[in-house]
Amino acid sequence: MDKKLIAAIGLIVLLAVGVSSFLPEGVKPMAVGEHVRAVNLPNLSDEMQSLPVGKVMLVNFWATWCPPCRKEVPSMVKVYDQLKDKGFEIMAISVDRSRSDVDKFVAEQNMTFTVLHDKNSEVAQQYGVFRYPETFIVDKKGIVRKHLNGAVEWTDASYIKYLEKLLAEPIGK
Numbered sequence: 722m723d724k725k726l727i728a729a730i731g732l733i734v735l736l737a738v739g740v741s742s743f744l745p746e747g748v749k750p751m752a753v754g755e756h757v758r759a760v761n762l763p764n765l766s767d768e769m770q771s772l773p774v775g776k777v778m779l780v781n782f783w784a785t786w787c788p789p790c791r792k793e794v795p796s797m798v799k800v801y802d803q804l805k806d807k808g809f810e811i812m813a814i815s816v817d818r819s820r821s822d823v824d825k826f827v828a829e830q831n832m833t834f835t836v837l838h839d840k841n842s843e844v845a846q847q848y849g850v851f852r853y854p855e856t857f858i859v860d861k862k863g864i865v866r867k868h869l870n871g872a873v874e875w876t877d878a879s880y881i882k883y884l885e886k887l888l889a890e891p892i893g894k
Contacts, residue, residue, distance in 0.1 A: 750848065751857055757865055776810045779859075787853045816845050
């Protein structure tokens with residue numbers, strides 16, 4: 722290569738590094754061991770709602786147009802019905818643009834747990850979520866204990882056992 726080409730490539734690299742230092746830092750995905758990030762979104766009654774405190778929960782990002790999400794919901798309904806009286810919550814955060822699509826799907830699936838509407842995917846982006854479904858299992862202290870990508874069969878014995886173990890843990894300090 723000639724010296725002018727090498728110099729030009731070097732200058733381009735130098736400029737790219739310089740410009741990138743002025744760009745905002747990207748959002749880091751929520752990690753296991755971190756305290757769950759705050760949420761303030763409308764529920765399906767249009768009331769602003771945050772995550773509950775002192776409960777074991779699934780924070781599940783999903784959409785009605787997502788086939789794996791649709792497949793996962795029936796098992797979420799079953800595990801919620803099985804564990805809700807023990808202090809278990811599901812916070813299903815829909816990233817659908819259309820609220821009517823969410824309302825219709827929730828009614829069809831008899832989703833009695835909390836559904837929040839993240840119309841512009843702002844909270845999903847804050848969590849570093851860009852594919853669906855994506856779920857964070859959170860303990861009573863608000864610490865992310867597991868991060869799962871893709872649909873889960875929540876009625877599988879290993880998940881039930883894990884959730885029951887978290888439910889049995891004291892809140893402590």
